[in-house]
Amino acid sequence: xxxxxxxxxxxxxxxxxxxxxxxxxxxxxxxxxxxxxxxxxxxxxxxxxxxxxxxxxxxxxxxxxxxxxxxxxxxxxxxxxxxxxxxxxxxxxxxxxxxxxxxxxxxxxxxxxxxxxxxxxxxxxxxxxxxxxxxxxxxxxxxxxxxxxxxxxxxxxxxxxxxxxxxxxxxxxxxxxxxxxxxxxxxxxxxxxxxxxxxxxxxxxxxxxxxxxxxxxxxxxxxxxxxxxxxxxxxxxxxxxx
Numbered sequence: 001x002x003x004x005x006x007x008x009x010x011x012x013x014x015x016x017x018x019x020x021x022x023x024x025x026x027x028x029x030x031x032x033x034x035x036x037x038x039x040x041x042x043x044x045x046x047x048x049x050x051x052x053x054x055x056x057x058x059x060x061x062x063x064x065x066x067x068x069x070x071x072x073x074x075x076x077x078x079x080x081x082x083x084x085x086x087x088x089x090x091x092x093x094x095x096x097x098x099x100x101x102x103x104x105x106x107x108x109x110x111x112x113x114x115x116x117x118x119x120x121x122x123x124x125x126x127x128x129x130x131x132x133x134x135x136x137x138x139x140x141x142x143x144x145x146x147x148x149x150x151x152x153x154x155x156x157x158x159x160x161x162x163x164x165x166x167x168x169x170x171x172x173x174x175x176x177x178x179x180x181x182x183x184x185x186x187x188x189x190x191x192x193x194x195x196x197x198x199x200x201x202x203x204x205x206x207x208x209x210x211x212x213x214x215x216x217x218x219x220x221x222x223x224x225x226x227x228x229x230x231x232x233x234x235x236x237x238x239x240x241x242x
Contacts, residue, residue, distance in 0.1 A: 009055070016043050016052055063125050064102035072100075072108060077141065082112030084144060087137040093180045096129075104130050112137075128173055131159075136177065139184050150183040164190050171217070178216040187218035194220050 020039045029035045042051045073088040074081035100108075103119060104126050110117045111134035119130045135157050142148035148156070161167045167188045174186050187193060194200035200219040204210045213219065 012052075012055055019051065060122075063121065066100040066102040066105035068099045069096055072105065077112060079109055079113055082109055083133070083137050084141045086144060087133070087140050090136070090140070090181060091133065091177065094177045096177075100129075101126055104133075107131070108134050108137075128170065132173070132177065135159075136184065143183065164192075168192075175213060175217060179214040182215045185216050185218050196220050196222055 020042050023042065024030075024035050024038065029038065041047070041049050044050055045052075045054065069083070069088055069091060072081055072083045073085050074083070075085060077084070101121075103121055107117050107119050107130035111131070117130070119125075119127045121127055139148070139150065139156060143150045159170075161170070167190055171188055178184055178186065194203060197220045201212060204212060204219070
């Protein structure tokens with residue numbers, strides 16, 4: 001396997017040298033005293049006018065390993081084994097057949113115990129899975145144990161993000177986890193959610209050049225297209241409750 005080593009300091013110094021040249025060329029300054037003054041103005045450390053912040057070096061340590069997802073599975077939920085076997089089977093079908101990190105295991109167990117959970121971890125640490133897995137498991141377990149009926153319409157969980165860009169980035173993650181079933185559906189409730197299935201279909205195919213997603217994703221507010229008679233599989237959701 002070929003490895004690539006990134007020299008962060010060299011990249012930083014190269015950028016400090018080349019970016020002022022790019023800016024000078026953009027504004028039409030070809031050299032001389034003005035060019036030197038602007039370059040110093042943009043690159044001098046400690047000046048508010050500098051375009052470059054000081055280098056920050058942080059240690060990137062591996063996250064503490066946990067246990068495989070299968071070891072959290074039990075027909076009867078316990079603190080140590082909170083996940084329903086059908087949850088584990090669904091996630092395994094989606095490719096989650098690896099060991100979790102310790103903080104993910106703690107989050108899943110804490111959520112099952114009814115605790116409020118805050119996950120503070122670095123990029124790539126699986127924070128999304130830390131809250132998605134407990135949500136999916138709760139929906140499946142409540143259905144299997146008779147406390148809920150997923151064939152009945154309703155909104156059972158809300159995931160709130162501070163930016164629409166974060167919402168959009170999570171859609172593929174949810175599709176990857178839920179596309180193997182139709183009981184649990186989801187929608188991203190932003191201005192991009194179309195009113196009818198026909199509008200959504202046209203937008204996806206003609207504007208975004210993307211296929212219609214699996215039935216687990218709701219792509220219209222009415223959930224069923226009255227003008228085309230086309231309906232999506234799976235339970236309808238009362239969007240008016242949102």
